[in-house]
Amino acid sequence: MTAPERTLDLVVTARREEAEGVVSLTLARPDGGPLPDWTPGAHLDLLLGDGLERQYSLCGDPAEGAAWTVAVLREPGGRGGSVRVHDALRPGTGVRVRGPRNHFALLPAPQYLFVAGGVGITPLVPMLAAAEAAGADWTLLYVGRSRATMAFAGELAERYGPRVLLRPRDEHGRPDLAAHLDALGERAEVYCCGPRPLLEAVEQHCERTGRPPARVERFQPREAAAAGADRPFTLVLARSGLTLTVPADASVLQTLRGAGVDVLYSCEQGTCGTCETDVLEGRPEHRDSLLTEAERAESASMMVCVSRCLGERLVLDL
Template sequence: MTSRIPPDLRGRRSRDPFWVAVSALFHGIHRVRSLRTPVLPNIRPVDRSLTLVVREVRREAVDVISLRLAASDGGVLPTWQPGCHLDLLLPSGRRRQYSLCGDPADRRSYRVAVRRLPDGGGGSAEVHEELAEGSTIKVQGPRNAFPFLASESYLFLAGGIGITPILPMVKAAERIGADWRLIYTGRSRATLPFLDELAELPSSRVEIRTDDEHGPPDCADLLRDAGTSVYCCGPAGMIDGVRAAFSAGTLHYERFTPPPIVDGRPFQIELARTGAVIDVPADRSALEAIKEVLPSVAYSCRQGFCGTCRVGVLDGTADDSMLICVSRAQGGRLTLDL
């Protein structure tokens, strides 16, 4: 039997209690979902670029200068930790990465050091020749691809300009009372930057070995009594030798030069914008081959982590893009958006 709901005094029919309950239930569910679902603000990309002023240029060793960079108004700069680097966007358009080698507690300035390299692609020469006190330069960062981690003991190995990321680590280890040693190698004392700052640390913990006094370093000998963690930065030959001789503990290293190519195969690259076809030998990177035809091609770290040299792949067996400093085809031809 169907029951009828009597009208009210104004002639309107009363609401069915069942549908009142259902309506209330759905209203409650909708309200709970609204409370649980956050309203996302408009997301804008963060510009991590800074325009800084060169406050000081100082000669640190043969062919090595340091730059002290600061905000034009002397304002506070973003924090950084030992191992961090800055990307310098040079006036020519080149992008180069240099380790921060100052004091992380100094929030008013950054310090980087640059060795002039005749065959370094022009970036270091531009820093030495074009940047002076009062120059402005855009930078990005700081970023850290070589973090300094807590450990029971440390052995620091630095070769030449490789002291730049190591120096803040050594000072941090001393500050926290850690057990540490530093072996600093190079051609001669005249080529080694920051010897004056290292002289302020306990002499028993710092060993300077130069080729003209001690002969080329033996990596197995460097690693004697290595300790828990080894941090190494220097020329490719030094890093490769340390890696080959390393046997115990944890090894952290950072290259200033690209890693060697192992088991590479020759292939070809076609530059879509000019039609030029480039042969890439088995023992060279695509970047090196492209630079001979297109010197202005963008690159920085040459190790595959900064992303500066990423280009689009228009045709060939590869992903939609590639890092031409380290990526390569296994034969055949790639057409790149260059």
């Protein structure tokens, strides 16, 4: 599932306040020409200068071929990306983007539960339209601190009526996730995006009750399991014929870059998928927050920014 990568120089054509602290930006080619196709759940890397890159989900309509929309929550205590977006990107500003890339694709199903926390609504917006167009039975459970902080809440409620359950915490308290999950049919799919505690609550309930795992989109890494000390291992690059040693105190990505091997990367936290690399031999120790259990078991690829090796040797398709 190695994704196609492309970089485009776009321009901001519109900026809207969607909720307290959330702005949406519409991006287009300077000549108004068509943009590459994308599917619900896809995200873009915004390349913000000085090496700052951030991933944002596309939240517009995939049929709108000449414009992309992202929505960004200003996080003053964050690592600087969202503040740069809010302060620097205005109508007329140029911005370089990479992608789109989709690690959160909507699979066909007769029934869906979409669970959004705060700005985690963004990848779900186009999914709701797709589920509706497919005639699926779906519900959106949308939680947030207060109504004023919940982007797109009003327009979603207006467009879809009772399928949209808005649950601002200051009015409703904590949502009863278990009741919503337990009411689903066996073939239902659960899609969830939001803060880590919400994702973990959904995942843990699915696991406890034997439901198939929920599909989640993370922009923060999973809580890392306590691991022993990292060990060195051998890395063989099949296409370039190089053999390298990954030391205990460096990542595969750092080792590759140190050897002058060109690998695309962005988040360096195992959440964006940019550095996904095909594995030809050996057993990766997956530490990313993207691959499903089935993909981990298959180990056809790994995120070289965080994942290591369970044995002595890995062979990569590089």
